[in-house]
Amino acid sequence: MAILYSIFVNLLIFGMKVLSLFNNKTKKGVEGRKRSLDIVKSAFSASDKVLWMHAASLGEYEQGLPVLEKLKKNFPNHKILITFFSPSGYENVVKKKHIADAVCYLPFDKESTVKEFVSHFYCELFFTVKYDYWYNLLAELKRKNVKTFVISALFYERQSFFTTYGKWFVKQLKQNITWFFHQTQHSYVLAKNIGLLKSSVTGDTRFDRVKQLRLRDNHVDFVEEFLSNKKAIVFGSSWQAEEKIAKMISEKNKDLKIIIASHDLKRVENLKQIFPSAILYSELKSSPTLQSSDSQTLIIDSIGLLSKLYSYANVAIVGGGFHEAGLHNILEAATFGVPVIFGNHYKKNPEADNLILAKGGKSFEDEKSAAYFVLDLFKNEKMLLEMSENAEQFVTKQPNSSELILQKILSF
Numbered sequence: 001m002a003i004l005y006s007i008f009v010n011l012l013i014f015g016m017k018v019l020s021l022f023n024n025k026t027k028k029g030v031e032g033r034k035r036s037l038d039i040v041k042s043a044f045s046a047s048d049k050v051l052w053m054h055a056a057s058l059g060e061y062e063q064g065l066p067v068l069e070k071l072k073k074n075f076p077n078h079k080i081l082i083t084f085f086s087p088s089g090y091e092n093v094v095k096k097k098h099i100a101d102a103v104c105y106l107p108f109d110k111e112s113t114v115k116e117f118v119s120h121f122y123c124e125l126f127f128t129v130k131y132d133y134w135y136n137l138l139a140e141l142k143r144k145n146v147k148t149f150v151i152s153a154l155f156y157e158r159q160s161f162f163t164t165y166g167k168w169f170v171k172q173l174k175q176n177i178t179w180f181f182h183q184t185q186h187s188y189v190l191a192k193n194i195g196l197l198k199s200s201v202t203g204d205t206r207f208d209r210v211k212q213l214r215l216r217d218n219h220v221d222f223v224e225e226f227l228s229n230k231k232a233i234v235f236g237s238s239w240q241a242e243e244k245i246a247k248m249i250s251e252k253n254k255d256l257k258i259i260i261a262s263h264d265l266k267r268v269e270n271l272k273q274i275f276p277s278a279i280l281y282s283e284l285k286s287s288p289t290l291q292s293s294d295s296q297t298l299i300i301d302s303i304g305l306l307s308k309l310y311s312y313a314n315v316a317i318v319g320g321g322f323h324e325a326g327l328h329n330i331l332e333a334a335t336f337g338v339p340v341i342f343g344n345h346y347k348k349n350p351e352a353d354n355l356i357l358a359k360g361g362k363s364f365e366d367e368k369s370a371a372y373f374v375l376d377l378f379k380n381e382k383m384l385l386e387m388s389e390n391a392e393q394f395v396t397k398q399p400n401s402s403e404l405i406l407q408k409i410l411s412f
Contacts, residue, residue, distance in 0.1 A: 001168035005135060006110075013108050028087040029105060036104040037117055040081065043102035044121035049078045052126045054106055057086035059329070060129035061093060063152045066208040066402035067127070072099055074410065078124065085132060109134040118144065125409070127151050130183075131159070135169070138176035147412050151405060152205050153180045155190040156348070162194065170194050178412060181405050184350050202405050204351060207398035210335040218311040218336075222284040223259075226298050227312060230257045231378060234313035236306050236333060237263040241322035241343065241367050247274055248371040250296055256378065259309055261300040263319055263328065268301045275299065307332045314384065315374055317341045321363065327352060334360055337392030339377070339384065341370055360391030 020027035044050060053068050055061040061084070072080060080099055083106040084090040094103045107113045114136045126141050127149040141148050160166045161173075173196055180199035182188040188201045233249065235242050238260055246258050260271060260278075272278060278297035300309070310316055316333035320326050321343030330340045330352060340361040346352040355361035364370040377384050 001165070005168075009109050009136075013110075025087050028091065029085075032087065032090060032105040033107055036083075036107050037120070039102050039104040040117065041120050044079060044081070046120060046122065048121050049075075049124045050081050050121045051075060051078050052081040052083070052123050054083045054085075054126070054128045054132060055089055056130070056132040057084065057089035058092045059089075060132065060152075061089050062209055062329075063205045064127065064129040066205045066212075067151050067405050069099065070402055070406045071125070071409070074406070075124075079121075081121070081123075106134065106137070109136045111136045111140075114140050125149075130154050133169075133173065135172045135176075138172060142176040147178045147409070148176060149178055149405075149409060150180045152401075153182045153187060153191070153199070154184070154348070154350070155182075155187040157190070162190070166194075170196065179408065181401075181408070186350075200404075200408065202408075203399045203401035205401045205405070206329075206331055206351075207395055208400060208402045210331045210395060211398075213307055213332065213335055218308040220305055220308050220312070222281075223298075223309065223312055226279070226284065226295075227257050228294075230255060231314040232257040232259060232312055233315045233317060233374065234306075234309050234333070234338075235260040236310065236316055236318045237261065237328035238267075238317070238319040239263055239323070239325065242317055242319045243267075243271065243274055244367045245317055245371045245374075246297070248368065249374060250275070252371075252375050253378065254296060256296070258297045259300065259312070260297065261306045261309060265301060265303065268299060271299050281305075310338055311336045313338045314388075315339050315341065315377065317370070317374070321345050321352075322367065330355060330361065331395060334391040335395045337388045339387035339391055341374060343370070355391065355394055358390050358394040360387055360394045 016026055016030055020030040051071050053064050055064055079101040082100040082103045085106055090105055107117045118140050123141065123146045125147050129151050131154055138148060161170050180191060180196060181202045182199055183204045185201055188199055191199055233256060235246050246260055249256060250258055262268065262271065275297045277295055278299050279295045280299050280301045282301050310333040313333065316338045318328050318330045318333060318340055320328045322345065324345055327342055327346035327349050330342060333340050334355060340355060342352065342363050344363040344365055352363065356363060362373065
């Protein structure tokens with residue numbers, strides 16, 4: 001099976017190089033990996049003690065960050081390395097302020113490449129987030145006696161570990177992982193059933209992250225003036241399906257204010273065509289007269305505001321759930337006590353099911369059903385208030401996952 005894994009890695013590398021000729025995102029990942037070794041050689045010496053977090057993409061980075069921040073406080077003299085597999089994660093983090101001494105792409109998982117990469121610093125602790133496992137890397141870290149953890153681990157039935165050919169993969173995890181910190185009891189039981197016994201249930205670290213959002217200043221310039229004390233729906237990370245919902249709602253209830261933050265700023269021009277009387281956020285900043293206009297719709301044409309905008313919402317409609325792209329972060333809205341509405345494609349998001357069970361969110365198969373539910377919700381003040389309270393309590397009652405993880409790590 002090790003030979004087959006090596007063949008898989010080589011095919012992956014070849015496939016990404018071919019795809020990079022046609023896909024800019026893949027090209028960034030391939031080209032970025034050529035610089036990874038130089039980045040760590042420049043940032044670290046062979047004697048530097050390093051805490052290393054690996055995240056597949058931006059969502060996993062957000063899950064791992066609360067733990068990394070706590071580790072940094074406990075080991076202030078250690079340096080920090082963050083690696084990514086996906087360009088979307090790397091591109092978002094490397095451009096912003098972060099706590100790492102080095103941020104780079106994880107090298108392709110070839111044995112010789114991994115050994116060369118790891119040889120340039122002394123890794124004292126490594127953790128990967130959720131389920132991004134690279135077996136040559138894990139084996140090399142084990143060979144160097146590195147304590148290795150999985151944060152917010154999430155096992156589910158369709159993974160290769162639960163197939164007839166998955167025994168080799170399970171063996172690698174048994175040998176090379178010090179401890180698994182599971183998001184859910186279900187994940188813990190699944191892992192235990194295949195012999196991964198070094199584990200505990202500590203919850204989802206993203207709850208720690210979104211609880212912190214409540215404590216910061218969430219003011220967004222000009223938004224209060226735009227809302228004019230009216231109730232608002234924030235469409236977060238919206239796709240075409242959510243834009244369709246926004247259009248239906250705007251036509252049925254002219255008193256509601258609508259704020260749309262697309263998953264892709266390239267959609268702004270399309271949104272202006274769908275909502276011709278909408279205001280762009282950049283226009284609010286440059287034109288004081290527009291701040292008190294009676295326009296119903298505000299289109300956000302800048303990044304970094306969405307989690308703050310949720311604090312102004314009475315209802316949030318979060319994108320990605322009406323197709324296979326995957327549901328975006330619903331917890332950033334729920335933490336502010338905002339009922340969250342989304343599509344029913346969220347198979348890898350257990351928090352969505354749990355928010356529905358807590359009666360703080362609701363999913364729908366189609367856009368029309370979602371739109372009419374929201375319209376009815378604004379006619380039912382009692383139900384709106386109950387869903388709001390349920391959403392807030394759903395987040396508040398979650399365990400302090402990162403602290404539980406930290407104390408266990410310190411015990412090794």
